Amino acid sequence: MSTKTLDVSVLVHTPQESASNYVQWAKRIRQEPGIRWGVPYIDEVVIPMRGGDLVAFVARPGHCKTSMMMRQAMQVAQEIMRRDEQDQKAVAVVTYEQCQEELENFIQSNQTFSSTDVAWGRVPEDQLIQQVKNRADLPLWVIGHSMARAGTKKPAMTPETVLDAIKYIQDKHQRQVVLMTFDYVQLIPVTGGGSKTEQVTAAVPMIKNLALEIGAPAIIAVQASRDVDSLKFKIPQMHHAQWASIIEQACDKVFSFWRPWQTEEQGATINLGPTYGNEQPVSANLLIVAMLKQRFGLGHKIWPMYFDPAYLKLAQMEFYHGDLLEDDEYGV
Numbered sequence: 526m527s528t529k530t531l532d533v534s535v536l537v538h539t540p541q542e543s544a545s546n547y548v549q550w551a552k553r554i555r556q557e558p559g560i561r562w563g564v565p566y567i568d569e570v571v572i573p574m575r576g577g578d579l580v581a582f583v584a585r586p587g588h589c590k591t592s593m594m595m596r597q598a599m600q601v602a603q604e605i606m607r608r609d610e611q612d613q614k615a616v617a618v619v620t621y622e623q624c625q626e627e628l629e630n631f632i633q634s635n636q637t638f639s640s641t642d643v644a645w646g647r648v649p650e651d652q653l654i655q656q657v658k659n660r661a662d663l664p665l666w667v668i669g670h671s672m673a674r675a676g677t678k679k680p681a682m683t684p685e686t687v688l689d690a691i692k693y694i695q696d697k698h699q700r701q702v703v704l705m706t707f708d709y710v711q712l713i714p715v716t717g718g719g720s721k722t723e724q725v726t727a728a729v730p731m732i733k734n735l736a737l738e739i740g741a742p743a744i745i746a747v748q749a750s751r752d753v754d755s756l757k758f759k760i761p762q763m764h765h766a767q768w769a770s771i772i773e774q775a776c777d778k779v780f781s782f783w784r785p786w787q788t789e790e791q792g793a794t795i796n797l798g799p800t801y802g803n804e805q806p807v808s809a810n811l812l813i814v815a816m817l818k819q820r821f822g823l824g825h826k827i828w829p830m831y832f833d834p835a836y837l838k839l840a841q842m843e844f845y846h847g848d849l850l851e852d853d854e855y856g857v
Contacts, residue, residue, distance in 0.1 A: 560704060560742060563600055564830070566841055567814070571778070572822045574704075578742040579733040579775055581710075583749050583766045584782040585759075589812060590746040591622070592834040593782060594706045595631040597744060599837060601704045602665040611664040615700035617691055620669035621682060621712035628667055631837060633657065639835035666694055666702075681714050684731035691739055702741050707732060709746035711767060725768040729775045747772055749781065758795065759783045760815045760827065779818040784832075785811055797829055805829065812839075 538546065559573025574580060584590045595618070602616045620628055630640045633656050638648045668690045670679065680686050691702050707713065711721070713728040729745070736743040749761035761781040766772045772779065785795055785807040794804040805811070812832035818824050831840045 560597070560601055562597075562839070564839060564841055567828060570823055570826055571816065572819060574742040574744075574778070576740040576742060577733075577737045578777045579729075579736055580742060580744045580778045580780070581747050581766070581772050581776045582744060582780055582782065583747045583761045583772070583817070585749045585751075585753055585761070585787075587787050588782050588784045589832060589834055590782065591708050592631070592832075592837060593839075594618075594708055594744055594746055595628065596837040596839055598665055598704060598706050599632065602663050605664050605703070606662060611662055613699070613701060614703050615664045615666050615694055615698075616704045617694060617702045617706075618665060618667050618669075619682070619687055619705060619707045620667065622708050623669075625667045625669055625671040626673070628669075632660075632663070632665060634836050641835050664700065666700070683714050683716050684728060684735055685716060688735050688738070691735075695739075702739055704741055705736065705739065705743040707743065707745045709748065711748055722768060726771045729768075729771045733775050745776075753783075754788070759785070759788055760813050762815075763817045773818065776818065777820045778816070781815045781817055783813040783815075785813065811842075 554575065557575075559575045561568045561573050562571060582590045582593055598616045598618050605611055605614045605616070618628060630643050633643070633653070634640045635656065637652070637656075642648050643653070668687060669682070687707075691705065694700050695702060710728060710732070711725055713724070713732075715724040715727045715731070719727075732743050732745055747766050749765045750767055753759050753761050753765050760783040763769055763773050763779060765781075766779070785793070786809045789795065789807045791807075793807045795807060796803060797805050810831050810833055812830045813827065814830050815827045816823075816825060829842045831842055832838065
C-alpha cells in the first residue's frame, strides 16, 4: 500500500519456502486460540478469526453493526488484559461514522450506567471520572476524529493513512495490533476518488491487504440495502450487502444481523423454526445473527441471540439449538 519502491522478491516463495511456511502456519493455528465470539453455540461452528482474515458485519442501520464490532473489540482487549499483555498488544478501532468520544461511550458502559444514560446526560460527572480511572490499562486504541480536536487539520482517512496510523501504534508505542475494526466500509475514502461503487470496490481489498500486512484480522461494517425491509424474515443475505460482489469475493467470513424490535410491531412473534421453538416473541434484546460465508468451513447458519446493545452483552437464548434453519422456510 506504500508508494515507495519495494523489493518484489518478498512476494516470491520457492516451493521449499511454501512448504515450510505452511507447516509453521498450521503449527501456530494449533498453538494460538484465535479470536472467538465467546458464546459456545457460535464458537462450536465458527472458525476463530486469525491474522489476515477479513470479516464483514452486514445489517440495516440501527441493527447493531457498530455495537457488535465494539463488543468484539472489547472482548479481545479484555482478554489481553487478563493475560497481562496490555503493554505489548492492542486493538485498533477505526471509526468513520462516529467521533472518538461516542465510541468511548460504548467502552465505558457498565453495570451502573449504560451508553444510553450518558447520551441523555443522566450520569453525574464524578461518577464518569471514577469510571475512566483505569481506562489507560484497556488496550483499545481509536483511530478517527475527536470533538476535542475539532478545528485541527487532519489527513483523509484513506486505507494508506490508516496503515500509517497503525504502524505508528506499533512502532512508536511498541504495541502489536491484534485486531482492527472499520466502521463502516462505505465511508472509507480512497485516494483518487471516483464513484461510490469504485471507492468501495477499491477499499475492501485494500483493507484485506492491510490485514495481511499487519498480520491481524480486520472486521468491516457493511450497510445492507433497503430491499431487506420488504422481507418477512428480515435477516440480510449476501446479495443485500451494498456492493455485495466485492464483499463476497474478498471476505473470509460474512455475518448479518437483524434486530426484530426495530422492524416488527409490538406483541409480534417471528418463526424461528422447530429448532428454536417455532414462534418466538419479539423483544428488545432479541438479535438474529446469521453466518453467510465461512472459508474452510460450514457457510450458513442462523442463531437467535440475547443482546443488550447498551451494555454490549451477547448471550445464548434459552432454547435448544441444533439443525440449520433453511432460507426458503422464511422467504429470504
